[in-house]
Amino acid sequence: MSLLDHLRRRVATEGPLPVTDVMADALTHPRFGYYATRDPFGAAGDFVTAPEVSQMFGELIGLWAAVVWQQMGSPGHVHLVELGPGRGTLMADALRASRPVPGFHAALQVHLVEASRTLREIQERSLSGYASSWHDDVSGLPDGPVIVIANEFFDALPIAQLVRTGAGWHERRLAFDPQTDAPVWTLTPGISPLAALLHPTVLMGARPGEIAEVSPAALSVADLLARRLKRDGGAALVIDYGHGESAAGDTLQAVQAHKSVDVLATLGEADLTAHVDFAALARAVSQGGGLAHGPVTQGAFLSALGIAQRAHGLMAKATPEQARDIEAATVRLIDPGEMGTLFKVAAWTGPAAAPPPGFEA
Structure with a gap:
């Protein structure tokens, strides 16, 4: 049986399936899901994320987390959590870079929220030197002060x-x-109650035929984290591609071998993502009692954290070829024509917390 066979059976018994169900099965079904059956990261996979571009990305985030911990008053126990940790590269780089910060590692308990057993095995190897705990979803995290990192998590x-x-x-x-038994899109005959989740600017401005997107799952995670941050303290850092203001548009996309492919033709064989609505997440955080900072562009955020200085330090000790690679990686991470503008960065805190690094002004 394939994913398409599974979806056909579901449609036969349940009727046409919401896009939410299609994405969930295509990505995380334990037998047929994209993430359950492969390692999709890197040049040999389907896409490359920022931690795979350069160690500098994870290093700067690790130091960001350490400064946030200091802003919290350097509590003796804090949960360092990554949502959707990929290969574990970001966390490994973050922990290595933050080790010199006095007391930080002694206070840490590392947690990884990962649904894929395949990726968990890779993460365990990447983090073999650290005691880590894995969770199926955010609701399983233990109580207490928390620092959350979510890089390219909400888009999936x-x-x-x-x-x-x-x-x-x-x-x-x-x-x-x-006639053909091929997957096709259709519409519900009645009006959807999910329209209540759309922002008024989208409700009023969209023309017939236009598509709008909402993510109840993303809003739920944002609400849960906001309530957690208000109660226990800490911060969450969200890095993803998307838009700062809510707007209509079809952003559902499939990527295979680093190229965009047809969504319906590659179900279960390609990565499925959608642009993150940072404004909608900020509203959920605010309603949950938290405070949303940003978003700012990834280029501005990494520059504020000192990526140029870190690159200069690495290049000073590198061979000419390595120095060229470091320079190219820096450009890819911060240049407006690369990842620097498309990717946004937001931080969420409790209502009384100081602005985290990169969001001070």
Whole structure:
């Protein structure tokens, strides 16, 4: 049986499936899901994330976490959490860079939120020198002060897609063509209650035929973290590609071998993501009692943390070829034409916390 067979059976018994269900099964189904069956990262995989571009990315985030811990009053116990840790590269670099900070590692308990057993095995090897705990979702994290890192996590959370018609907003769903048995998109006949989650600017401004996206899963995680930060203290750092203001648009995309491919033609064989609505997440954080900082561009954030200085230090000890690689990696991370502008960075804290590094002004 394949993922498509599984989806056909679901449609036959449940009717057309919401995009949320399609994304969830395509990415995280324990038998057929994309992340359950492969290591998708790196040049030999389907995409490259910032921690794989350069060690500087994880190093700067590790030092960011250490400064946040100091701002919290250097508590004797703190949970350092990464959501969707990939290969564990970011966490390994962050821990290595932050080791010299007095008392920080002694206070840390490392937690990784990862649904894929395949990736957990890779993460365990990457972090073999550290005592770490794994969790299926955010709700399983223990109580106490927390510092959360979420790099390219929210973009993979399932979204719902709504299509504007003359009658209102209908939900987009997956069906199968009765003639060809191929997957196709269809619409619910009735108006979707999910339209209540859309921002007024989207509700009022969208024209017939336009698509709007909401992610109940992402909003739920943001709300949970905000309530946690308000209660126990700490901060969350969210790095992802997306838009700073809520807007209509179809951003669901599939990536395979570093190229965009057709979503329906590659279900289970390609990465599925959607642009993150940072404004919607900020509203959820605020409603949960937290404080949202940013977003700022990734280029501005990494520059404020000193990536140029770190690159200069690494290049001073490097061979000419290594120095060229370090320079190219820096450009890729911060240049507006690369990852510097498309990727945004937001921080969430409790209502009384000081602004974290990179968000002071």
